[in-house]
């Protein structure tokens with residue numbers, strides 16, 4: 001486990017058992033025995049649930065919700081802040097019913113609410129029984145229908161706040177509220193000028209496409225005052241962008257938000273809630289530093305900084321301490337899901353044996369074989385250079401038709417055997433470090449049963465890093481280095497950047513694939529954004545999704561299973577009617593019978609094969 005940096009990024013959620021298997025620790029019951037992850041997979045397979053699968057562990061979700069709520073509660077108590085915290089979960093970060101339902105359940109005792117960024121997300125929010133004081137914060141572009149539903153929901157006891165995103169939206173709200181005869185709960189989205197770092201820097205600063213500048217805010221206040229609705233403006237919202245790497249950016253931006261808050265109060269807006277949006281980052285690499293995949297602060301520090309900054313600023317302005325709201329999504333759900341897939345086969349870039357020299361060998365083949373004679377620790381790079389040169393010369397001859405496929409195959413085998421010897425020597429000799437870059441290029445390709453585009457879209461789109469490691473055999477030293485390739489027919493469908501204890505690496509230490517049992521990989525912390533951002537490239541659909549709870553006796557409870565898409569389902573997403581496909585195929589089969597190309601008896605197995613496929617999983621079974 002240490003090799004993969006588990007101690008650094010694992011947050012105490014994982015450990016390696018004596019039998020070499022990764023096991024899950026329950027953060028809600030730290031003394032409970034860890035549950036073997038391959039054991040869970042074996043159990044699920046017996047129940048007919050196969051990999052690839054997303055495994056959701058509710059214990060991690062419960063833990064994250066507790067951490068953030070306790071973080072604010074403790075910081076408020078410690079600093080004597082005279083206000084409360086009312087967090088909301090932004091539904092966009094993981095809209096799946098099994099996730100949102102549980103967040104609502106775990107959050108009820110903390111008055112935890114929901115954030116909706118669109119009409120469908122508001123519809124989801126309103127299908128939940130929230131705590132009496134919990135908020136529903138509506139962000140995003142809103143039409144009259146959205147606004148009307150939000151306003152009317154207050155009649156049912158929901159605290160649904162419409163956050164005005166633009167001056168145009170104010171008119172919609174005024175008109176809809178008048179037409180319904182109900183006063184809205186209003187918020188306003190402020191565009192902060194302070195720019196943050198990281199992948200989502202564009203969500204902040206002057207050029208951000210969200211929120212209103214000072215001139216627009218003044219216009220909104222005037223419009224609301226004229227319409228007699230200024231007294232409804234209770235919340236100020238701002239959002240810095242996701243995964244803020246540096247906690248000092250949080251402090252600076254919160255300070256700026258407080259200035260707007262006190263100025264708008266002075267303008268007569270009765271603001272009571274300060275909503276600081278999302279941005280609380282997640283330390284994917286465990287480096288604890290301000291970078292794209294890591295953060296230089298803890299949840300506790302984030303909470304303390306916000307509480308302290310707001311407290312000071314409000315005291316200075318002589319304003320009552322507002323209720324604090326944050327919209328943390330990533331930090332709430334990232335840890336709760338992992339992707340598990342099996343390795344299907346390996347393309348090795350070395351060979352354990354080489355053919356012997358033969359009398360008719362081309363002289364370049366003899367030269368290549370001769371490299372093996374002077375291979376030693378101090379001539380590693382020279383041998384690599386020579387072997388590549390002779391192999392490439394042979395390839396050039398092959399392309400020109402001067403040697404045949406058998407000579408070429410012998411050349412490749414001899415070359416690969418040399419590479420195996422070079423790799424072994426480099427691993428055993430400290431001078432091997434000199435050719436590390438070259439060795440990464442010789443990494444094997446492990447072909448894995450998943451789609452990067454469907455299951456890890458941010459790895460493809462923005463080079464997001466997730467911890468990834470084999471789930472078994474960790475009692476044995478890895479024997480190979482590999483890059484992982486998915487089963488789409490797209491050369492982008494690969495993972496070639498891994499978090500290891502010494503930093504990131506272009507290849508992953510792996511074991512020789514066992515012949516008698518599967519070799520599973522786990523990709524951790526994929527609960528935020530990945531599930532819905534994934535796409536249907538090559539028509540690989542949703543994977544199976546299993547929700548479990550870790551018991552305190554070392555076992556687990558299966559709470560829910562969502563079967564992955566069948567081929568029929570993904571066909572329907574791209575405008576095919578599966579029954580039309582069956583009918584069309586049947587017609588072709590009958591045509592072939594009429595033409596005499598197949599026999600009548602062949603019809604049944606052909607139709608059966610087609611039907612089995614259409615009803616099956618989109619992944620390798």
Ligand code: PLP
Nearest residue numbers: 090242243278279327328329330
């Ligand atoms: N609130 C708003 C308005 C957002 O746009 C986002 C996402 O970027 C979030 C909250 C969630 O942010 P995070 O996942 O960083 O907590």
